[in-house]
Amino acid sequence: MTYFIDRRLNPKGKSLANRQRFLRRARAQIREAVQKNLKDSGVADIAKDRKIRISTQGTREPRFRLDPKKAGARDFVLPGNKNYIAGDQIKKPPQGEGGRGKEASSSGEGEDDFEFTMRQDEILDIFFEDLELPNLVRTTLAEVQSQHWRRAGFSTSGAPNQINLVRTMRNSFGRRLALKRPSLADVKALEEEIVILEEELGKDNPRVLELKVTLEKINAKRKWVAYIDPLDVRFNTFVEQPEPTSQAVMFCLMDVSGSMGEREKDLAKRFFVLLHLFLKRRYKKVDIVFIRHTHDAQEVDEQTFFYSRQSGGTIVSTALEKMLEIQRERYTTSDWNIYAAQASDGYTQSGDAKRCVELLESELMPICQYYAYIEILDEREMEVFSNDEAGAELWRAYRGVAEEWKNFVTKRIAKPADIFPVFHELFKKQDA
C-alpha cells in the first residue's frame, strides 16, 4: 500500500531555530561583515535583505582528516586517461592550487568565506545593537508595513477566481433577452411538434419541412448567441490603498573639509541612516537631499557626499543657504514635511556662526519639522568638552538656537552609541 502525502502546506520555517542558532554563533563575524556592508551601501538601502559574506572563523566544524600532501604515500585512480602508460611521471601541480581548494571545501574546512542572505530585520537588529536603541524603538522600526486592499468596483478583466457571478449572469441574461436567444424549452417544444406532425402527416409534408427549417435556424441562433459570452464576464477589482500619509524630505548637511575623516563620516552616515529609517516609517515617500560644504556648498549625489574629498575652508552658512534655496525651488512647505540633519566637526570661519543663527531663526526653523545637529568629536575631545557650556563658536551659537526652538537638537558624539539620544524626542511614543 502506498501513501502519497502532500506536505507542501506544512508549516514553514522548520529550520528557523537552526538559523537563529547560527546567527548567534557567528555573531562577531556577521557584525563585522554587516558593518562593512553598510559602509558600502546607500542611506536609503540599509533596511533591505542583503547578501553577507563572513569569514568562517568561529563557525568551523573541524574533523580529523588525513594530509597526504605532507608525508607518506597513497595510490588513487582517475578516469579519462588519454596517452599515459605505466611508468610515466606527471609533475605535481604547485601547492595551493586547483584540486587542493576543491578538496578542502568539500570537507567543509579550509573555506575562507561564506556567503548567505540576511533578512532586513536581522540586519537592523545588528545595526541597532551598535546604536543601543531601546527595544521599543527597534520593533517599531523593523515592522514591515501592511498593505491595504480596497474594493474598487468591477472590471472586464481579472483572475478567474475573482469572477463576480451575479454581475456576469445579469449581463448574460440581458444580452440573451435583447438578442432573443431561443431557450432550450423552445427547442424541445418544436422538436416534439415535429415528431407529432410527422406521425400525422408523413415525413414529406411541407408543414413538417418548414418546421424543420425553423428548428435548424433556432439551433443556429442558439449557437451564435452564446449562453455566456466573454462580454458578459465581470470581475471584482481591488486596489491597493496607500496610507493617507504625506511626504517628507530629508536634508543631509555635512562638512567635508579635510578635518572630517573616515571615522567622522561613518558616524555621520549612521546618524543619517537612523533619521531616514524613522522617516520611512512615518511617511510614504521620503526624498533625500545631500548637501556638502567646505567654504561653499553643493548639492551632490550620495557617492560623492560620502566618499569624495574637497579641500577648502569651512563656512557652514553656505550649506544652510543652499538648503533654503533647494527647499524654495522643489519642496514647498504645504506638500512636504521638512527634516534636516547636520553633521560637522564644529569648526567654522569666525563670524560665520552668527550668520548661521540668523538663517536658522528667521528662515529655516519656522519651516522645519525637526532639525538635528551633531558635532563629531574624538574620544579625547569628548572628555575636554564634557560640559555642554564649553565649546567652539558654532556649538555655542547652536545652543542658543536650541534653547529657543523645541524641535532643534544638538549633540556631541564620539561613538555610535551616542547617536540615538539625539533622536530621543523624535522617537518618543506618539500620542495617538
Next chain:
Amino acid sequence: MTSPLFTEAEWNFQSLDRVFKAIEDIAINELQLNVYPNQVEIISTEQMLDAYSALGMPLMYHHWSFGKLFAREEGLYRAGHIGLAYEMVINSNPCISYLLEENSMTMQTIVLAHAAFGHNHFFKNNYLFQQWTNAESILEYLAFAKRYVSACEERYGHQDVEAILDSAHALMDQGVFRYRRPPRPSRARVIEKQRRREEHAEEDYSELWRTLPAGAEPPPPKRIWDIDEDDFGDAPKLPEENVLYFLEKNSPTLKSWQREILRIVRHLAQYFYPQRQTKVMNEGCATFVHHTILNMMYDRGLLTEGSILEFLASHTAVVFQPNFDDPRFSGVNPYALGFAMMQDIKRICEKPTDEDRLWFPSFAGSADWRPVLKDAWANYRDESFVEQFLSPKVMRDLRLFALADQADAPALTVSAIHNEGGYRRVRSTLARQYDVGVIDPNIQVTSANLRGDRKLYLMHRMHRGVPLHVQTKDMVLPHLERLWGYDVVIEEVAET
C-alpha cells in the same frame, strides 16, 4: 498497445498514482525487487532545503551547523549555482521518499523508480544496512533525540548544550563501531531503556509537559570503577576505536545528560555509516533500477516519446563522468561508476565475451542477470563490489588509470593503466579508494591514566605514513579535551 500513462508535463495525484502502480508492477514482477512499503511525500523547494540541512532526515535536533548548511545551500540555490536534488529518500520502514513539487511528471516518474524502488530495495537488502541500522525505529529515535536536546537546552542553557554538540560532532567520524556490532546492552540497561521509552511515549499524550525526558534525571554518577552496564567489566577495554563511545562511558567529568547527547550523536553516526560505505552501490542500484524500469515502461507504450527523451537527457546528466583534466572534475562520480558496472554485469550475463568468461567464470553467460545483481546488492559494499565486479571493459570505457603519490616526490607516477598488465592493479587501487578503513584516519584510544594525572592517550596509526592534517587536528583536540575534562595526547605512529 496500451496508451501512455500521462501526456501532460504537469503532475497530479491521479497520474502519480497510475505511474506508481505501473512502476511497482515492473519492479516487483519483472525485477523481483524486495522493498519496504513506500510512503511518498510531496514537498516544496523550501522544505527540500530544510531537509537538506537536517542531513536529509525529516526530524533533527537543533544545532547551528544545520542553520549554516541551510544558509549556504539557500544562497547557492538562489544564485543558481546548484540545482536541488530531485528527490530524497530515508532509510526507514515505511521508506519515505520526498518528491519536489517543481518536478515535471517525467521527473516524478524517474524519481519514483529511483528512490521508492531502487534505493528502497538497497536499504532493505544490503547486509550493511540490515546489520547496522534499524529502519523500524529511526524516526521514533530522532523524535526522542530532538525532544531530548531541546529539553536539555531549556534546562541547562543553549550554550552548554551547543558546546557538547560541537564537540560530539567534531568526533562523529570517530563515533562508529567499524568492526563489531555495537555492544549488547546489559540487562539493567535494557530495563532502563524500556522505562525511558515508555515515559517518552507517555509524553506524547500527557498534558503535563515534562521539561525533561526521563533519561536526564541523574542516575547515580557513573565512575569508571563501577560501571554497571554494557561490556566494560571493571576497567575499560582498550584499545577502543569508538572514541565517542569511550568518552560517553568513561569520561570522568561528563554529566549524565551530556553522556546521553554523546550517545545520540554516536547513534546518528552509526546510522549514516553504511551509507558512506555504499555510495557507489546505492546510487548505482537506484540508477540502474530507474533506467531499466523506464525503458520497460517505454517498451510497453506507457511513456510518450517526449517523456523518454526528457528522461534520457536527465539520466545522461546524472551519469556523466568528466575526465580528470576537465574543470568540472571532482572525483569519480558514484552514479556513473555504479551504473556502468551494473549495466556491464547485465551484459556479461547476456552476451559474454571470451574475456568475460575468463574474468567472471561464475556468472558469465548465465541466462538471468537478476539473481547476480541481487546478490551483489545484498552482500557487498563499495570496496568489495569494485574488487569483485569491476570488469576490464568498464575500465577501458572509463579509461581508468592508477597513480602512485609519494608526498616528497616531485611527480606522480602512473602505476597502471587500462591494459592487460594493469587491470588488476587499477581495480584493487580503486577498491582501496572506497575502503573506509583506509580513507578515514585510524584513531584509537590506547590508554587512560585514571589514578594519576588523568591524561588520555589516543593513537593514530598512519596508513602508509600519511599523517593527520595539522590544523584540523589542533582544532579537534580542544573538543576532545572538553569531553574528557583533562589533557589529551594524540600520538601518531607508523603502521606496523
